[in-house]
Amino acid sequence: MAALEQYKWMPITCFVVAFFTAFGMGANDVSNSFATAVGSKALTMKQACMIAAVMEFSGSFLLGGNVASTIMKGITEPKYFADEPQVLMFGMVCVLFSVAVWLILATMKGLPVSTTHSCIGGIIGMTVVCKGFKAVNWKGIGMVFSSWIIAPVVSGLLSTFLFVVVRKTILRAANSLQRAFKSYSPIVGFTIGFNIFLILYNSESLGINLPIHTSALICLGIAITVALVIRFTALPYIRRHVEAEGRIAESRVGLLSEMDDVMDISKNGGMIQMVEKSGDLVVEKQVPESVMNDTTLVADVKNDATVEEMHKNAEQFDPATEKLFSYLQVITAVFNSFAHGANDVSNSIGPLAACLTIYETGDVMQQAKVPPIALVIGGVGLVVGLVCLGYKVMASMGVNMVTVTPSRGFTIELGAALIILMGSAFGIPLSTTHCKVGSTVGVGIAEGKNGVNWKLLYGVFAGWIVTLVICALTTGLLFAVVVRFIE
Incomplete structure (x- = not known):
C-alpha cells in the first residue's frame, strides 16, 4: 500500500494533467525540431508530423528519464515540504495544469513559447506561494538559468562553425554536388552512431550505463556500417533523383x-x-x-521589408547541391526530434515523477527513478499534441528569422541537436527553443549582420521572459486559491 493512500486522487489527477501538458508540448515545441525542415521545403508538414511522432516518443522513452530527475528535485528544496508531503504533491498538479493551459492557449494563437520556461516558472511560483523564497533551490535555478545562456551561445557557435566549413568546402566549390555526395554517407553514419552512443552511455529508462570507451567503440562500428550500407544502397538512388531535380531547377x-x-x-x-x-x-x-516552391529560390516570407531584404541578399548555392542537402536535413531533423523528446519530455514528467514518488514513499527527500509508465504517458502526449495542433506553431515559425535553405537548415539542426542530446545524456534541462534559436542566429550571422531579423529575435527573447513570469504567477495564484477554498 502506498504511504499516502488517502491522497490517491492526486497522482491520478497528475497523470491526466501530465498527458495534457505533454499534449501542449507536442503541439507547441515540436516546431523547434522541424520548423527549419518544413520552412526550407525539405519536408512537407505531413511528413514532418509522421517522422516526429516516432522520434519524439523514442527520445522521451530512451533518454527522457535523465532530465526528468533534474526537473523533479533541482528546482525546490524538498526539506521544507517534509512535514507536508501532500502539499508538494498538490503543488505539482497545479504546475502541470497551469503549464498545460498556457501551452495550449499559446499554440492556438500560433505563438512558439519555451516549455522549459513554462515548467520551471510554474514550479518557482508554486514554491514561493507555498513555502516562501527560502524553499527555492536557487543554486539549482542558477545552474539551469546559466545553461539557458550558455547553451544557445554554444549551439550558435557550433552551427556557425559547421556552416562556414560546409560553405567553404562544399557549397562554394566548383564541383559542389560531387563533394556533397562524398560527405553524405559519413554524415548519416555519424548522426545515427551519436544517437546510439548516448543511449548506450546513459539511458536511465533502459538501465543502460556502459563505460564511455565501450559505448564509443560499439557506436563507431555501427556508424561505419551504416555509412557503408547507405553508400552502396540508398546513395545511387538519391544521386539519380538529385541530378534529375537539378536539371529541372536550372530550367526554373x-x-x-x-x-x-x-x-x-x-x-x-x-x-x-x-x-x-x-x-x-x-x-x-x-x-x-x-x-x-523551389527551396533555393523563394522562401515563405511575410510582407516585411526587413525579411524581404534579408532573403534577397542571401547567398545562393547550386540547386542540385541544395537538393541533396534536403535529404541530409531530413536526417538531422530526425536527430533533432529525438533530442527534443529526450530533453523536453521532462517538463511534463518531472512533476509527475515527483508526485508518484511522494505518494508511494511519503518521503519528499526520496531519490527515485522515473517510472517507465510516466515516460510512456509523456511520449504519447507529445505525439498526440503534435498530430492534432503541431502544424499551427510549425507554420508560424517559418523562415522569418534568417534565410533557411536545406544547407543552412542542415547545419542549424545538427548544431542544436548535438548540444541538446549531450545535455539530455548528462541530465541537464536545456531549453530546446534556446538551442534552436542560437543555432539559427549563428548561421544567419555567418551571412553578415544583416543576415538576421533582429527585431523578431528581440521579440522571441521577450516571449521567453513573459512565459516564465506568466507561468510563475498563474501557478502560484491557482495554488493559493484552491488551498484557500479547501480550507
Missing part, C-alpha cells in the same frame, strides 16, 4: 530570370499569379506553384 531559374520586376504575387489553385513590370509594360503571368 531560366523562367524566373525572365521576369524583370515582380510587383505582386498571389496564389490561384496550383498556379502563382504574378504581376510584373517589364520596361513600360505591366504584365500578368501565371507560374506553376512548383516553380515558386
Whole structure:
C-alpha cells in the first residue's frame, strides 16, 4: 500500500494533467525540431508530423528519464515540504495544469513559447506561494538559468562553425554536388552512431550505463556500417533523383530570370499569379506553384521589408547541391526530434515523477527513478499534441528569422541537436527553443549582420521572459486559491 493512500486522487489527477501538458508540448515545441525542415521545403508538414511522432516518443522513452530527475528535485528544496508531503504533491498538479493551459492557449494563437520556461516558472511560483523564497533551490535555478545562456551561445557557435566549413568546402566549390555526395554517407553514419552512443552511455529508462570507451567503440562500428550500407544502397538512388531535380531547377531559374520586376504575387489553385513590370509594360503571368516552391529560390516570407531584404541578399548555392542537402536535413531533423523528446519530455514528467514518488514513499527527500509508465504517458502526449495542433506553431515559425535553405537548415539542426542530446545524456534541462534559436542566429550571422531579423529575435527573447513570469504567477495564484477554498 502506498504511504499516502488517502491522497490517491492526486497522482491520478497528475497523470491526466501530465498527458495534457505533454499534449501542449507536442503541439507547441515540436516546431523547434522541424520548423527549419518544413520552412526550407525539405519536408512537407505531413511528413514532418509522421517522422516526429516516432522520434519524439523514442527520445522521451530512451533518454527522457535523465532530465526528468533534474526537473523533479533541482528546482525546490524538498526539506521544507517534509512535514507536508501532500502539499508538494498538490503543488505539482497545479504546475502541470497551469503549464498545460498556457501551452495550449499559446499554440492556438500560433505563438512558439519555451516549455522549459513554462515548467520551471510554474514550479518557482508554486514554491514561493507555498513555502516562501527560502524553499527555492536557487543554486539549482542558477545552474539551469546559466545553461539557458550558455547553451544557445554554444549551439550558435557550433552551427556557425559547421556552416562556414560546409560553405567553404562544399557549397562554394566548383564541383559542389560531387563533394556533397562524398560527405553524405559519413554524415548519416555519424548522426545515427551519436544517437546510439548516448543511449548506450546513459539511458536511465533502459538501465543502460556502459563505460564511455565501450559505448564509443560499439557506436563507431555501427556508424561505419551504416555509412557503408547507405553508400552502396540508398546513395545511387538519391544521386539519380538529385541530378534529375537539378536539371529541372536550372530550367526554373531560366523562367524566373525572365521576369524583370515582380510587383505582386498571389496564389490561384496550383498556379502563382504574378504581376510584373517589364520596361513600360505591366504584365500578368501565371507560374506553376512548383516553380515558386523551389527551396533555393523563394522562401515563405511575410510582407516585411526587413525579411524581404534579408532573403534577397542571401547567398545562393547550386540547386542540385541544395537538393541533396534536403535529404541530409531530413536526417538531422530526425536527430533533432529525438533530442527534443529526450530533453523536453521532462517538463511534463518531472512533476509527475515527483508526485508518484511522494505518494508511494511519503518521503519528499526520496531519490527515485522515473517510472517507465510516466515516460510512456509523456511520449504519447507529445505525439498526440503534435498530430492534432503541431502544424499551427510549425507554420508560424517559418523562415522569418534568417534565410533557411536545406544547407543552412542542415547545419542549424545538427548544431542544436548535438548540444541538446549531450545535455539530455548528462541530465541537464536545456531549453530546446534556446538551442534552436542560437543555432539559427549563428548561421544567419555567418551571412553578415544583416543576415538576421533582429527585431523578431528581440521579440522571441521577450516571449521567453513573459512565459516564465506568466507561468510563475498563474501557478502560484491557482495554488493559493484552491488551498484557500479547501480550507
